[in-house]
Amino acid sequence: MSHIDLTTEGQPSPSPVRSNAREASNELELAWRTLSGLKSTSYNEGLKIIKWAGLLEPKLEFDTQASGLLFESPLQFRHTFDELQARMIEAQCSVSYFDGTSAYGKCDLSLGHLIQAISSSATGSYGDLRTPIIAHVTSDSRNYKSTKGLVQAGQAEATADMFGGLSTVSPCAVFSQDWSLFVSSPGALQPITIDGSFTSAIIVVTHGSQLVITFERSESNKAVMKREHTYKTTTSLLRALSGPQFLYQQPGQAVYIASGQAYLVLSLQAGASYVLDCANPSKKDWELTIRARENTFEEILEPDQTEENLRGALARVNGEIELWRRCVSRVNGEIELWRHRIGGPNWLRQRGRTRRLV
Numbered sequence: 370m371s372h373i374d375l376t377t378e379g380q381p382s383p384s385p386v387r388s389n390a391r392e393a394s395n396e397l398e399l400a401w402r403t404l405s406g407l408k409s410t411s412y413n414e415g416l417k418i419i420k421w422a423g424l425l426e427p428k429l430e431f432d433t434q435a436s437g438l439l440f441e442s443p444l445q446f447r448h449t450f451d452e453l454q455a456r457m458i459e460a461q462c463s464v465s466y467f468d469g470t471s472a473y474g475k476c477d478l479s480l481g482h483l484i485q486a487i488s489s490s491a492t493g494s495y496g497d498l499r500t501p502i503i504a505h506v507t508s509d510s511r512n513y514k515s516t517k518g519l520v521q522a523g524q525a526e527a528t529a530d531m532f533g534g535l536s537t538v539s540p541c542a543v544f545s546q547d548w549s550l551f552v553s554s555p556g557a558l559q560p561i562t563i564d565g566s567f568t569s570a571i572i573v574v575t576h577g578s579q580l581v582i583t584f585e586r587s588e589s590n591k592a593v594m595k596r597e598h599t600y601k602t603t604t605s606l607l608r609a610l611s612g613p614q615f616l617y618q619q620p621g622q623a624v625y626i627a628s629g630q631a632y633l634v635l636s637l638q639a640g641a642s643y644v645l646d647c648a649n650p651s652k653k654d655w656e657l658t659i660r661a662r663e664n665t666f667e668e669i670l671e672p673d674q675t676e677e678n679l680r681g682a683l684a685r686v687n688g689e690i691e692l693w694r695r696c697v698s699r700v701n702g703e704i705e706l707w708r709h710r711i712g713g714p715n716w717l718r719q720r721g722r723t724r725r726l727v
Contacts, residue, residue: 396617397419397422397580397617397637398416398419398420401415401416401419401556401637414558414602414603414604415556415558415635417604418580418582418602418607418633418635419580419635421607422580422582422615425582425613425614425615428614428615428616429581429583429614429615429616429624430534430535430536430537430624430625431534431535431616431618431622431623431624432532432533432534432535432622432623432624433534433621433622433623434531434533434534434621435531435532435534435571435573435621435623436573436574436575436620436621436622436623436643437621438525438531439524439525439527439531439573439643440519440522440523440524440525441522441523441524441525442522442523443522444519444522444575444576444643445522446576446641448518448519448521448522449518449519449550449552449575449576449641450484450552451517451518451521452506452515452517452518452519452550453480453483453504453506453518453552454480454517455515455516455517455518456506456513456515456518457479457480459513459515460509460512460513462509463506463507463508463509463512463513464504464505464506464507465504465505466478466479466480466482466483466502466503466504466505467502467503467505468500468501468502468503468557478502480504482502483502483503483504483552483554486500486501486502486554486555487554487555487639501553501554501555501556501557501558501636502553502554502557503551503552503553503554503557503559503636504550504551504552504553505549505550505551506549506550506551506552507547507548507549508546508547508548508549508550509547510546510547519550519643524548526544526546527544527571527645527647528544529541529542529543529544532571532623532625534623535571535623535624535625537625537627537649537651538571538625538647538649538651539649539650539651541650541696541699541700542647542648542649542650542651542696543647543648543692543693543695543696543699544645544646544647545568545645545646545647545688545692547646547688548643548644548645548646549643549644550641550642550643550644551634551641551642551644552640552641553577553579553636553639553640553641553642554636554639555636555637555638555639556635556636556637557635557636558602558633558634558635558636559633559634559635559636560601560602560633561594561602561606561607561631561632561633562594562631562632562633563590563591563594563629563630563631563632564626564628564629564630565629566628566646566685566689567628567689567693568628568646568647568648568649568689568692568693569625569626569627569628569646569647569648569649570625570626570644570645570646570647571623571624571625571626571644571645571647572618572623572624572626572634572642572643572644573621573622573623573642573643573644573645574618574619574620574621574622574623574640574641574642575620575621575640575641575642575643576620576639576640576641577620577636577637577638577639577640577641578617578618578619578620578636578637578638578640579618579634579635579636579637579638579640579642580615580616580617580618580634580635580637581615581616581618581624581632581633581634582613582614582615582632582633582635583613583614583615583624583626583630583631583632584610584611584612584613584614584630584631584632585611585612585630586627586629586630586631587611587612589611590610590611590612590631591629593606593609593610594610594631602633610631620640627649646689646692647692648689648692648693648695648696649696650696650697650700
């Protein structure tokens, strides 16, 4: 299968059917223009990715209603920084900082660096600042109870009804009580990765804007990601992956990332995104979710895993299994409910509702 080159040389002119994507790409380039004076590899690669995304069809499906349902009052950007400050004092292990070219938590960065990166971009005085920064927060609800930050906006428990605009999400999907938060300075690149867990994720942008690119879930893409260094997003890696889709994601929009799917996120503005894990009993996802589970156990059994990494991986697997138990219980409850409503031994003949559950 041929792939679109990430450089602009030799590209065919976009056909009329791609006009919407081209318009979105133009918007992305305008948003990126303020960063053009920066010379780091991350920014140069970012422009290539933007130009390439403008040639992709179709766009990713998204939902626009979720953000307003996840919080009882509007989430302010200050809530995200209150969250980061509280964790800096009380739970440093639940937040990590990275620059898009290093492994998560493997570089010597802090909240101060993130604030400097965002402040410099806001004033247009970048100086010697070359590196965009991302903070990654995990809620860790069993060990940490926050009284500041996102909780001040009144976090609501996520349900499938909140994501009615995402056709891939089953009405019986069950969401984890834990969540993740990414806070980014402009130009920050969350490196391309493939999640080996057997739960899926929904990404909701709360502030700023970002480019999300996903690739189809396939054995060939899994093999590509397995042999590549996934902490660095290179043009050769993107060219090797098939089935790309993109979305210029705006505040309030939610996108679905399936288990075992490769994706990347490029921030255009200082902003934040809220990520929820879910057990989604969708027929479309089931086979590849099982394959992702195999990847999870392969990851756990890697010979170079430390004891600490092994404990963390096993804890994650246990949490995912518990989420699926809740999901199966809910599906069984729905089927039993409809069995009683329809009544009689012939209830399975009327399977429309049961099919819709998955």
